[in-house]
Amino acid sequence: MEILVCVKRVPDTAENEIEINSEGNDIERDDLVYxxxxxxxxxxxxxxxLVDEHGGSVTVITVGDDESEEVLRRxxxxxxxxxxxxxxxxxxxxxxxxxxxxxxxxxxxxxxxxILTGAQADExxxxxxxxxxxxxxxxxxxLVNMIKPGDGKLKIGREIEGGNQEVNEIELPCVxxxxxxxxxxxxxxxxxxxxxxxxxxxxxxxxxxGLDAGSVGQGAARVRRLDYFVPEMGExxxxxxxxxxxxxxxxxxLLKSKGGIK
Amino acid sequence: xxxxxxxxxxxxxxxxxxxxxxxxxxxVATALFTYIIAKRLAPMVKAKPDLRFDRPKDRIFNVxxxxxxxxxxxxxxxxGVIHIVIFFGFLILSVRSTExxxxxxxxxxxxxxxxxxxxxxxxxxxxxxxxxxxxxxxVAFVRRAxxxxxxxxxxxxxxxxxxxxxxxxxxxxxxxxxxxxxFEAAEVAAQVQAGVDPDFLAPLTLGWLFKNMMLNSxxxxxxxxxxxxxxxxxxxxxxxxxxxxxGKHFHVITSLFNVYFMRLNRGNIRPVxxxxxxxxxxxxxxxxxxxxxxxxxxxILDFYTCADCGRCSDNCPANAVxxxxxxxxxxxxxxxxxxxxxxxxxxxxxxxxxIMGKIYSEDEIWSCTTCxxxxxxCPIGIEYINKIVDMRxxxxxxxxxxxxxxxxxxxxxxxxxxxxxxxKKRAEWTKELAEEFDVNVLEKKDASAEIxxxxxxxxxxxxxxxxxxxxxxxxxxxxxxxxxVLGKNEKDAGNEVxxxxxxxxxxxxxxxxxxxIVNAGVKRIVTADPHxxxxxxxxxxxxxxxxVEHIAQFLAGCISGGKISLNALDDDWAKKTFTYHxxxxxxxxNEIYDEPRAVLDAIxxxxxxxxxxxxxxxxxxxxxxxxxxxxxxxxxxMGVRRVKMAQEAGVSVIVxxxxxxxxxxxxxxKVAGLEGKMEAIxxxxxxxxxVQ
Numbered sequence: 024m025e026i027l028v029c030v031k032r033v034p035d036t037a038e039n040e041i042e043i044n045s046e047g048n049d050i051e052r053d054d055l056v057y058x059x060x061x062x063x064x065x066x067x068x069x070x071x072x073l074v075d076e077h078g079g080s081v082t083v084i085t086v087g088d089d090e091s092e093e094v095l096r097r098x099x100x101x102x103x104x105x106x107x108x109x110x111x112x113x114x115x116x117x118x119x120x121x122x123x124x125x126x127x128x129x130x131x132x133x134x135x136x137x138i139l140t141g142a143q144a145d146e147x148x149x150x151x152x153x154x155x156x157x158x159x160x161x162x163x164x165x166l167v168n169m170i171k172p173g174d175g176k177l178k179i180g181r182e183i184e185g186g187n188q189e190v191n192e193i194e195l196p197c198v199x200x201x202x203x204x205x206x207x208x209x210x211x212x213x214x215x216x217x218x219x220x221x222x223x224x225x226x227x228x229x230x231x232x233g234l235d236a237g238s239v240g241q242g243a244a245r246v247r248r249l250d251y252f253v254p255e256m257g258e259x260x261x262x263x264x265x266x267x268x269x270x271x272x273x274x275x276x277l278l279k280s281k282g283g284i285k
Numbered sequence: 286x287x288x289x290x291x292x293x294x295x296x297x298x299x300x301x302x303x304x305x306x307x308x309x310x311x312x313v314a315t316a317l318f319t320y321i322i323a324k325r326l327a328p329m330v331k332a333k334p335d336l337r338f339d340r341p342k343d344r345i346f347n348v349x350x351x352x353x354x355x356x357x358x359x360x361x362x363x364x365g366v367i368h369i370v371i372f373f374g375f376l377i378l379s380v381r382s383t384e385x386x387x388x389x390x391x392x393x394x395x396x397x398x399x400x401x402x403x404x405x406x407x408x409x410x411x412x413x414x415x416x417x418x419x420x421x422x423x424v425a426f427v428r429r430a431x432x433x434x435x436x437x438x439x440x441x442x443x444x445x446x447x448x449x450x451x452x453x454x455x456x457x458x459x460x461x462x463x464x465x466x467x468f469e470a471a472e473v474a475a476q477v478q479a480g481v482d483p484d485f486l487a488p489l490t491l492g493w494l495f496k497n498m499m500l501n502s503x504x505x506x507x508x509x510x511x512x513x514x515x516x517x518x519x520x521x522x523x524x525x526x527x528x529x530x531x532g533k534h535f536h537v538i539t540s541l542f543n544v545y546f547m548r549l550n551r552g553n554i555r556p557v558x559x560x561x562x563x564x565x566x567x568x569x570x571x572x573x574x575x576x577x578x579x580x581x582x583x584x585i586l587d588f589y590t591c592a593d594c595g596r597c598s599d600n601c602p603a604n605a606v607x608x609x610x611x612x613x614x615x616x617x618x619x620x621x622x623x624x625x626x627x628x629x630x631x632x633x634x635x636x637x638x639x640i641m642g643k644i645y646s647e648d649e650i651w652s653c654t655t656c657x658x659x660x661x662x663c664p665i666g667i668e669y670i671n672k673i674v675d676m677r678x679x680x681x682x683x684x685x686x687x688x689x690x691x692x693x694x695x696x697x698x699x700x701x702x703x704x705x706x707x708x709k710k711r712a713e714w715t716k717e718l719a720e721e722f723d724v725n726v727l728e729k730k731d732a733s734a735e736i737x738x739x740x741x742x743x744x745x746x747x748x749x750x751x752x753x754x755x756x757x758x759x760x761x762x763x764x765x766x767x768x769x770v771l772g773k774n775e776k777d778a779g780n781e782v783x784x785x786x787x788x789x790x791x792x793x794x795x796x797x798x799x800x801x802i803v804n805a806g807v808k809r810i811v812t813a814d815p816h817x818x819x820x821x822x823x824x825x826x827x828x829x830x831x832x833v834e835h836i837a838q839f840l841a842g843c844i845s846g847g848k849i850s851l852n853a854l855d856d857d858w859a860k861k862t863f864t865y866h867x868x869x870x871x872x873x874x875n876e877i878y879d880e881p882r883a884v885l886d887a888i889x890x891x892x893x894x895x896x897x898x899x900x901x902x903x904x905x906x907x908x909x910x911x912x913x914x915x916x917x918x919x920x921x922x923m924g925v926r927r928v929k930m931a932q933e934a935g936v937s938v939i940v941x942x943x944x945x946x947x948x949x950x951x952x953x954x955k956v957a958g959l960e961g962k963m964e965a966i967x968x969x970x971x972x973x974x975x976v977q
């Protein structure tokens with residue numbers, strides 16, 4: 024099975040203190056550290072496990088700048104065979120539809136049976152997977168937490184409301200967005216990344232993909248960010264302040280007084 | 286000496302001279318023994334190298350102390366004394382046994398020198414030795430068969446215990462002692478009957494007893510007893526010899542070598558591969574132990590040497606709280622693998638299979654806090670930490686790392702601390718001190734100080750532990766020394782990063798810190814974190830670094846030098862009973878036991894007691910660094926167990942000298958429901974409170 028996994032480089036929410044910049048149109052990006060979007064690690068792990076069991080190869084792909092190469096290498100250190108970086112000045116400022124269009128062009132350059140994405144990205148809107156499937160006219164399933172290959176088909180499990188599980192059958196080729204918890208992604212250390220440090224990662228731009236530069240990027244974006252702010256405290260909301268201990272004490276007190284705990 | 290009975294060397298049995306047997310038995314048995322040993326050596330030859338041929342003087346010293354003087358045995362008094370008796374009995378009787386073997390060929394054989402007064406002393410001594418060994422064996426037999434000390438028991442998952450083997454060997458030894466004595470007693474009884482001058486038999490020994498019992502026996506009975514006991518001794522002696530390498534009694538042979546080759550340095554972790562420098566690690570195909578043959582030859586010698594005495598596991602905190610780790614089975618399972626795959630008969634079975642998940646389980650190997658209690662206790666120098674770290678290296682290399690550890694490891698890679706906090710906030714704890722004095726933060730290029738206070742991650746970022754940082758800074762300030770901290774230039778010291786098998790990340794942290802410390806131009810390093818202290822002292826191995834000291838050592842020096850004086854405790858505190866909990870990385874790994882106690886005793890009015898498990902038998906609080914993130918299967922937290930030990934000692938204040946111990950013990954107090962009755966405090970905090 025030839026599997027393509029779409030990954031994204033994002034600021035790591037666990038290792039950053041996210042603040043809004045002074046212009047109020049983005050987050051403060053100095054001092055940020057980036058990593059692979061958490062969901063994507065699960066997608067790559069799942070792809071590697073599928074290939075280990077059923078043969079084939081895993082390719083990881085991302086749309087981004089030169090720095091995005093680092094996340095491709097990390098995923099290749101996990102065991103993905105190939106990496107493709109989609110990078111072009113024309114791609115900058117793309118909305119979700121733009122990213123999906125770029126990925127679609129790349130998918131058509133290859134011969135993939137299965138395309139995986141993370142269910143969503145830390146700083147995203149969970150839209151690329153679905154749009155990509157629609158553009159490719161492939162069947163699509165979201166929030167997948169189990170994959171069992173059959174003949175030309177997959178049996179897939181999906182997490183649905185209330186923690187319930189449903190199982191579906193889906194025809195290949197298809198697009199799946201992967202939920203965390205589907206597996207336990209393997210660890211990638213510095214040694215693993217160094218081992219793939221010299222592997223060639225081809226970069227493809229708009230012309231390589233046969234894309235009209237005007238169809239993607241900021242100009243073509245139909246969704247534009249207008250504002251970026253920390254919501255104001257609404258009525259009934261209360262921010263607890265102080266040291267962790269103090270916050271815990273206050274919270275317990277509140278829960279007790281409101282009857283949450285006895 | 287005059288022979289009254291016919292010796293086995295000249296005796297004939299139905300016309301067959303028995304000397305044939307006394308020649309054949311040793312030859313056949315020695316050949317068999319040599320063959321078995323050669324087979325046993327095979328996995329050691331296939332194993333990885335280990336650098337153990339250096340420092341012969343230190344190694345001989347260890348042999349004299351730990352092997353010959355049985356240094357660690359009395360730590361378990363009953364078993365220890367029994368073992369010491371049998372051990373010395375064996376040493377003394379080895380000469381006699383060899384002599385007996387030759388006497389079966391030449392009846393009058395005596396070793397040169399033993400026909401003088403030395404012999405008179407020796408023969409009396411060996412009579413008593415044989416008797417003492419016999420008594421010890423009977424006591425051991427009763428203990429093993431009827432009292433069945435708990436530490437010999439096998440958990441169900443590990444199969445049958447080794448009681449039968451122990452009892453069989455005790456039977457062998459008892460038979461040797463009896464037959465050796467009977468052989469001689471029969472001759473002496475015959476000499477008395479014949480009226481010739483009898484050989485000397487030491488009074489109240491087995492031989493003396495048998496002689497007196499046989500004084501009225503018929504000559505033929507004595508003759509039979511003489512020859513039969515000789516061959517019983519001969520056969521059992523050589524059977525025993527060939528039986529040794531088949532089980533836990535292999536230690537009788539290997540312990541001498543194992544002690545000679547045992548680790549000499551404390552606190553350090555061995556390199557990924559001997560002979561490959563830290564800067565050449567990229568050239569290695571694979572890291573750590575994955576296949577069995579990735580162990581070093583000393584590891585395999587360790588496996589062979591385990592006597593299954595259970596002392597390691599009896600002291601292992603992970604085992605105590607029900608984690609799936611029992612150090613003795615690390616050795617025994619390794620030994621059984623070696624025996625099974627390098628059998629005495631049949632072909633060797635070499636596979637490239639990863640042993641993880643087969644011989645050992647992941648949870649078992651991650652359960653270890655590297656506290657070192659097992660190695661401290663082992664009477665014959667078996668090591669565990671290096672093997673466990675090497676197996677972790679193998680797992681890390683395969684990406685097989687628990688999810689709970691992946692995030693902190695990634696944060697360590699990106700931010701230099703396991704919490705993912707911003708580098709620039711590393712010295713934020715100093716802000717609260719601004720009103721008292723300025724802490725020199727050595728972040729600027731030409732900033733310098735005489736002493737570097739290496740804070741490390743937990744003390745820099747954990748809200749509770751920042752109080753330890755401030756206390757340490759106050760002490761350094763009061764002592765009037767010129768000190769600074771590295772601030773954002775400091776990264777995690779990496780003690781646990783290395784011990785959790787992430788060697789390349791450790792190398793990066795190490796290289797970064799060495800450069801930062803050297804650039805700061807300091808003359809000395811002080812830290813309040815024993816883990817940082819240990820790794821800088823024992824693992825950084827850099828000639829460029831100045832000496833590192835733990836704050837307890839610094840304080841002990843200041844107090845004895847009169848640089849710091851301490852106020853008496855106020856009435857509230859003076860009513861309390863204090864104890865000192867030895868952190869593993871200060872105590873066992875670096876043997877700093879007395880300094881922190883001296884500091885406590887320098888506080889007027891402080892009443893201090895010792896817990897049952899203290900100093901080198903201290904019970905690990907649950908581990909530090911990355912261990913705080915690991916979620917083990919266990920019945921109880923180690924910290925809770927430790928707090929209960931303090932409760933038994935009637936303690937109201939546990940003083941420790943490690944931020945991780947403080948974390949775990951404070952949690953333990955809460956979980957044990959002892960809040961209000963017991964509290965924990967860091968040595969630095971207590972001293973900062975009392976300093977004049």
